[in-house]
Amino acid sequence: MAAELQTRYSEPQRHYHTLEHISYMLRALELNGRGNETIELAIWFHDCVYDPVKGSPWNERESIRVFEEFADSTKSHTMAGLKESVSALIEATILHRLPDVLPERLSASEVAMFLDLDMSILAESPAVYETYSRQIREEYSQYSAESYRLGRSKVLQGFLLHEHIFLGPETEEMEQRARENIEGEITRLMIPST
Known part of the structure; x- marks a missing residue:
């Protein structure tokens, strides 16, 4: 999957939503001293589908679809436990606000951190x-x-x-x-x- 994500983030229509954006967010997460697997997965997948013509919310919903297909393909109990939370984080980027209802394993502070990382530019x-x-x-x-x-x-x-x-x-x-x-x-x- 790493190679596929690298290919996606290197598509010709991308100038900002690239691997550099992902690296920027990952570095900022690390500087915050927060090792968080849920947020790291959301960072990697949140813009994996990016078509400026189709725009939002199509891009985010397609990114969720790609992530969920990947999560299902791993057949991992750990990944199954993260699936709902990572999808909720990606969906929160549509409006860049806290969702009204959070998955059980996801805190409001995690959503806030992820959205702030995405907007920190x-x-x-x-x-x-x-x-x-x-x-x-x-x-x-x-x-x-x-x-x-x-x-x-x-x-x-x-x-x-x-x-x-x-x-x-x-x-x-x-x-x-x-x-x-x-x-x-x-x-x-x-x-x-x-």
Whole structure:
């Protein structure tokens, strides 16, 4: 399965949702001092299907399908026990919020940590964030500048409407940086390209 995941994350339509994104999340998890098999599996599988044209929630639901087929194929009791929780984590990325109902083996703090890891690029330095925003634009290159500007602005405004972008404790500084980065991108999107 490792080779298949590497192939998937190396597909030509990907510029941000690549192995680099997975490595970034895994490093951040390690820096948090949290060895968590459920979160690690969710990191590996959460974007394994990525088609910018079909978009969300199709990508997430297909990623869950791929993960569940893999989990079933292992015929492992351990993997069977993780299946519902990993699927719930991937599904939570559709709306990037805590689900109303959690599987028995999954805590709200685990969901918050996973979602925060996925969103942590938003709180990076302005230079890193700008690279990320260019990579996202490349993934949506099939759209005209105007269509992309309108669609991306809507997504970014949606982030700003949330009371909290990050759900875990001690994320106030990340929250502020993310909001500054997002507002900066929105401003840049409003400037017509020449």
